[in-house]
Amino acid sequence: MNGSRVGTSEWPDGGFPGIRINPVSLMPEIVNEETCTTALSASSDPADLIFVRLVEGRAAEAAELIAEARYKDPGSLRLRILEADVLRVSNRHDRAVGLFRQLLAETRGTPDEAAIRQQLGRSYFAGGNIAAAVDSFAAALDLRVAGSADAALIYASTVALQRAREVLDLNS
Numbered sequence: 001m002n003g004s005r006v007g008t009s010e011w012p013d014g015g016f017p018g019i020r021i022n023p024v025s026l027m028p029e030i031v032n033e034e035t036c037t038t039a040l041s042a043s044s045d046p047a048d049l050i051f052v053r054l055v056e057g058r059a060a061e062a063a064e065l066i067a068e069a070r071y072k073d074p075g076s077l078r079l080r081i082l083e084a085d086v087l088r089v090s091n092r093h094d095r096a097v098g099l100f101r102q103l104l105a106e107t108r109g110t111p112d113e114a115a116i117r118q119q120l121g122r123s124y125f126a127g128g129n130i131a132a133a134v135d136s137f138a139a140a141l142d143l144r145v146a147g148s149a150d151a152a153l154i155y156a157s158t159v160a161l162q163r164a165r166e167v168l169d170l171n172s
Contacts, residue, residue, distance in 0.1 A: 005031040012156035016048060019055055023159050026125050028055045047078045054082065059089040077103070077112060081119055093127030114143035118157055121164065130168045137161040 011020035014028040018036030022029050030036050030052075040052055046069040053062040063086045070079050080103060087096035100120040107113045121136030141157035143149075 005029075012159050013152045014055070016051055016055075019052070021156055021159070023163055026122055026160050026163055030055055047076070047082060050079075050082050051085075054085050054089050057089060059086050062086050062089070077107070081116070084119065084123070088123050088126055093123055096123040097127065097129075111147065114140045114147065114149065114153070114157075117143065118160065121160060125160075125164055125167075130164055130171060133164040134161065134168055137164050 008020050008029075008031040011023055011029075011031065014020045016036065017039035018030055018032040018034070019028050020031045021027070028051075036052060040048060043049070046065060050062045050065045050069065053059075053065065062082065066079055066083050066086065070076065070083070073079060080099070084096045084099040084103070087093075087099060097120065100116060100123055104113065104116045104120060107116050117136050117140035121133045121140060124130070124133035124136055137157060137160045141154065141161055144154045144157050
C-alpha cells in the first residue's frame with residue numbers, strides 16, 4: 001500500500017503530491033508519505049518544503065524557512081500566503097484572517113483573488129467564524145467557475161463550501 005491512507009481518493013487535491021484536503025477539517029493532510037517525500041526531494045522550490053512543514057504541523061520550522069525565503073524573494077505571493085498559514089497553524093486565527101484580508105485587497109480583480117478567498121475561508125473556518133467562511137468559499141467558487149479554473153480547484157471550493165454550510169446548519 002506504500003504509505004497511502006485508505007479512503008482519501010475523493011478528497012480534494014492539496015496542491016502538492018501526496019497531500020489532500022480533509023473534507024471535514026478542510027485542512028491539508030499528507031495521505032501518501034512516500035509520494036510526498038519523493039516530490040519534496042525532487043523540488044528546488046523552498047515554498048514546497050515550507051508547505052509540507054505546515055501540513056506536518058511544524059509551524060516554527062516553517063516560519064524560519066519563510067524568513068529565509070522571503071529575504072530572497074520578498075514579493076512572493078505564495079510565501080506571503082504561507083506566512084498567513086503559519087499564523088493559522090499556530091492558532092492565531094485573527095492574525096491569519098487579517099493577513100489574508102490584506103492579500104485580498106491586493107489581489108482583488110486578479111486571477112489570484114479566488115485562491116486568496118479560498119485561503120481566507122479556511123482561516124475563518126479554523127477560527128470558528130463559519131458564516132464568514134461560507135461567504136468566502138462561495139466567492140472563491142464563483143470566481144473559479146467564472147474564470148474556468150481547473151476542475152480540481154472548483155471541486156476543492158465546492159467541497160469546502162458544502163462542509164462550511166453543513167457546520168453552519170448544525171450550529172443554527
